Amino acid sequence: MKTIGMIGGLTWVSTAQYYRRLNEIANERLGGSASAKLVLASVNRADYTAAYLEKGDEDAAGDVVIEAARRVADGGADFLIICCNNAHRFVSRIEAEVGIPILHIAEASALEARRLGLDRLGLLGIRKTMESPFYADKLAEYGIETMIPNDADRTYINDKIYEELVKNVFLDNTRRGYIEVMERMQQSGSQGVVLGCTEIPLLVSATDTDIPVFDTTELHCQAAIKMAIGDDLQAEAR
CATH class of the missing domain: 3.40.50.1860 (Rossmann fold)
Incomplete structure (x- = not known):
């Protein structure tokens, strides 16, 4: 099984749901005592919102997400999921600066x-x-x-x-x-x-x-486990 990198904290509320569902789905798919292999970097949401809401500084907001992406990459993640829809606006920066595959x-x-x-x-x-x-x-x-x-x-x-x-x-x-x-x-x-x-x-x-x-949380988690265990994400959509 591949290791899933998670960027969480945007917010902790949905990140907790991600952690639960990733492990539940992994166990449903693999049985026994199986759980998901995860590396989680949880950011301080206040830093993120201060950057783009209070200061209107997109680069600084992106830096918060980029730093978390580096942490999960350094932690051995094979690919990355961002536990927040809106932060996916930084996907191209992450791919360019960190180089880790991202499941959008x-x-x-x-x-x-x-x-x-x-x-x-x-x-x-x-x-x-x-x-x-x-x-x-x-x-x-x-x-x-x-x-x-x-x-x-x-x-x-x-x-x-x-x-x-x-x-x-x-x-x-x-x-x-x-x-x-x-x-x-x-x-x-x-x-x-x-x-x-x-x-x-x-x-x-x-x-x-x-x-x-x-x-989007459930669909993202389902797709992440498929990717982690080597399933073809496109198969059912063809």
């Missing part, structure tokens, strides 16, 4: 969409994830068109992530609000919705709505 979280969702025969997905996440091209561009590589909510709904989704979800607060009213946004996106033509912040699947699950939802 949007690729995991794209492969699932192809398996299901869907080609137009809504995207929820923080405002930067929804409005920046890095996520939609990766989905487009697999023939997936990306839709985002209207401006008012983007503000609602973004603010609830920062005010509640990253603080491990999950409220029924917020769940209903998210589902209403998803329903509006479906009415506008989306065939499913990518939960493009790793805290959102802790709020909204497939059992809460008839709309196909793409749990």
Whole structure:
């Protein structure tokens, strides 16, 4: 089994879910007492948010992620996963400066969409994830068109992530609000919705709505274990 490098702490809430699911999936696949081989570098989220939210310094924010990538590479990781959708905007820098292979979280969702025969997905996440091209561009590589909510709904989704979800607060009213946004996106033509912040699947699950939802944490973990044990990630999507 290959060793999976994890960049966590962005936030600890979803990182804990990643650690649990990676080990559960490894045990399901391999049986016995098997667990995943992991190297985790958990960053101080305050350093990251101070860089890009307070100072607007993308280079400094990227430096936080790059330093963590170096730590997992030095720790013997064979490939890397970032336990945060938005931090994938630094993938090209990591690949150039650290040189470790990266399993992109949007690729995991794209492969699932192809398996299901869907080609137009809504995207929820923080405002930067929804409005920046890095996520939609990766989905487009697999023939997936990306839709985002209207401006008012983007503000609602973004603010609830920062005010509640990253603080491990999950409220029924917020769940209903998210589902209403998803329903509006479906009415506008989306065939499913990518939960493009790793805290959102802790709020909204497939059992809460008839709309196909793409749990990016779960899909990323499933793909990571497949990669670690040598399975073909593309097989089911063909």
